[in-house]
Amino acid sequence: MSRTLSDPVTLRDTSAWPGYDAIEIIPRVYGRARVKPLRHNETGTAFAVADHAVEAVDSVTLDGEPVAFKWWNGSDATGHACAFIALPEAPDTGARLAAEVRGLSGNPADIVADLYPRADLADFAAHCRNHGLELGGALAERMTVRAAVQFVLSQVGAVWSAGLPGFAQPFPPPDDGPIWADFGPLDLTNWSAECTLDRLVTQLSVSFDFDDAEGKARQSLTLEAPTASKTHGVRESELALPWVRDARQATATATAYLQWRARPLWRVQFSAGVQYRDLQPGGWVSIRHPRLPLSGLWLYVITDLDPGIGRGGVTVTAEAPAGIVPAVAIVGQSSAFEPITTEYSIEAGGDTATLTVTDEAGQKLPGSKVWIDGKGPVTADAAAKVRFQAKPGRHVLRIEADGRRAITTEIQL
Amino acid sequence: MIAVEFGGDHPIIVIGLSLDGYHRPLGGEVASLTVRAAFEQFEPGWLEAPPLGLACSVLFDGEPLMDGALYGVKASAVGVELRIEG
Numbered sequence: 001m002s003r004t005l006s007d008p009v010t011l012r013d014t015s016a017w018p019g020y021d022a023i024e025i026i027p028r029v030y031g032r033a034r035v036k037p038l039r040h041n042e043t044g045t046a047f048a049v050a051d052h053a054v055e056a057v058d059s060v061t062l063d064g065e066p067v068a069f070k071w072w073n074g075s076d077a078t079g080h081a082c083a084f085i086a087l088p089e090a091p092d093t094g095a096r097l098a099a100e101v102r103g104l105s106g107n108p109a110d111i112v113a114d115l116y117p118r119a120d121l122a123d124f125a126a127h128c129r130n131h132g133l134e135l136g137g138a139l140a141e142r143m144t145v146r147a148a149v150q151f152v153l154s155q156v157g158a159v160w161s162a163g164l165p166g167f168a169q170p171f172p173p174p175d176d177g178p179i180w181a182d183f184g185p186l187d188l189t190n191w192s193a194e195c196t197l198d199r200l201v202t203q204l205s206v207s208f209d210f211d212d213a214e215g216k217a218r219q220s221l222t223l224e225a226p227t228a229s230k231t232h233g234v235r236e237s238e239l240a241l242p243w244v245r246d247a248r249q250a251t252a253t254a255t256a257y258l259q260w261r262a263r264p265l266w267r268v269q270f271s272a273g274v275q276y277r278d279l280q281p282g283g284w285v286s287i288r289h290p291r292l293p294l295s296g297l298w299l300y301v302i303t304d305l306d307p308g309i310g311r312g313g314v315t316v317t318a319e320a321p322a323g324i325v326p327a328v329a330i331v332g333q334s335s336a337f338e339p340i341t342t343e344y345s346i347e348a349g350g351d352t353a354t355l356t357v358t359d360e361a362g363q364k365l366p367g368s369k370v371w372i373d374g375k376g377p378v379t380a381d382a383a384a385k386v387r388f389q390a391k392p393g394r395h396v397l398r399i400e401a402d403g404r405r406a407i408t409t410e411i412q413l
Numbered sequence: 414m415i416a417v418e419f420g421g422d423h424p425i426i427v428i429g430l431s432l433d434g435y436h437r438p439l440g441g442e443v444a445s446l447t448v449r450a451a452f453e454q455f456e457p458g459w460l461e462a463p464p465l466g467l468a469c470s471v472l473f474d475g476e477p478l479m480d481g482a483l484y485g486v487k488a489s490a491v492g493v494e495l496r497i498e499g
Contacts, residue, residue: 196465196486
């Protein structure tokens with residue numbers, strides 16, 4: 001049975017395995033992505049990184065530090081193909097484990113074809129290849145096929161429609177693209193055109209290069225169309241491109257967005273004859289009427305078309321921005337801080353164990369609070385040390401230092 | 414007489430035919446009104462790329478009714494509507 005756009009994307013979770021740490025979705029990984037490995041064995045040394053075979057696992061980090069690992073494509077306990085990594089020893093509970101994975105093809109057309117198999121994406125795949133459009137990310141959230149396709153194509157500023165020849169295309173269409181129809185004054189009935197301030201954007205904050213393991217964007221850009229800000233006031237908006245990995249691609253997508261949206265955007269709706277019933281959304285059309293604010297040389301893009309079956313006329317919705325294409329400049333660029341980590345060392349001798357709390361550079365963190373097996377807190381002294389009775393066996397430590405993420409870990413004495 | 418006075422680099426005064434939907438709600442919500450005007454009131458260049466967001470004043474018989482900004486423009490074969498928010 002074929003998949004429909006309203007079906008959920010098929011994603012498995014860790015409850016498919018005989019044992020799990022927590023029920024989490026096993027991700028589908030496209031392109032290059034940094035993912036959180038999911039524990040896959042009792043001893044805590046093997047982890048799944050993707051719910052399919054991958055091209056490679058390039059690196060693994062534990063609390064930000066590279067660690068030795070091996071990776072392989074294999075099958076899980078249910079016989080399903082997965083990609084795995086193994087570490088020499090089990091990391092502490094609460095340690096931040098991340099793997100840099102090269103997964104399935106990052107070409108947006110290939111991702112769409114994986115989510116919604118179809119044979120007419122060749123043109124869009126070629127467009128993405130020719131323009132160097134690559135995405136990287138992990139799909140680990142339940143959603144419909146429609147939402148997933150929309151998410152993927154929005155990452156490269158493309159539009160899609162089930163009725164569009166080729167299914168997906170860049171937006172706006174290429175300047176030299178064909179004009180699908182020419183509507184003259186006698187073709188239009190009941191027309192109206194509207195533009196509003198809420199659709200105008202002159203400054204855009206773009207977050208991109210999402211770290212799926214840490215759950216945050218690693219880079220951001222701010223772009224502005226200065227002449228539009230001067231004319232209309234600064235109108236801010238945000239554009240999330242989590243699967244875009246590099247600034248060049250993020251800038252190109254955001255620039256195209258801003259060049260379209262930093263101008264009054266006329267949306268025209270009208271009725272026309274049944275001879276236009278075969279038109280599809282996504283193409284250029286010419287609309288001419290002496291009282292239409294944008295008319296003649298201006299081209300519109302069809303954004304919706306109701307063929308009006310049984311009504312004897314089609315309803316067309318199209319849009320076009322007014323004025324010349326504005327210049328766009330990068331006015332800000334930023335990257336996320338590296339994660340702050342808290343380290344510790346333990347010396348055990350006789351009946352007493354001594355814990356020393358430091359930052360990632362080895363600087364001592366006096367005043368840190370430490371819980372041992374849930375008891376505490378004990379405040380670290382001026383030398384950042386906490387002493388406690390060294391009972392043999394496994395113990396759970398929780399350490400909180402000012403301004404740092406609390407860590408919970410297991411130790412063996 | 415209804416008039417909408419726009420300032421900016423190219424000040425113009427639009428004479429309206431009618432005024433609708435004048436809302437001045439409680440609770441800090443935006444006040445708004447719509448002025449309907451004849452197509453001939455506008456220069457083609459102004460209507461082609463209207464200065465959305467530009468400050469303006471709406472007057473009725475010379476008395477100030479509302480200060481606001483141009484929020485939207487709607488054109489059809491019968492005329493032009495300016496939506497002002499204040």
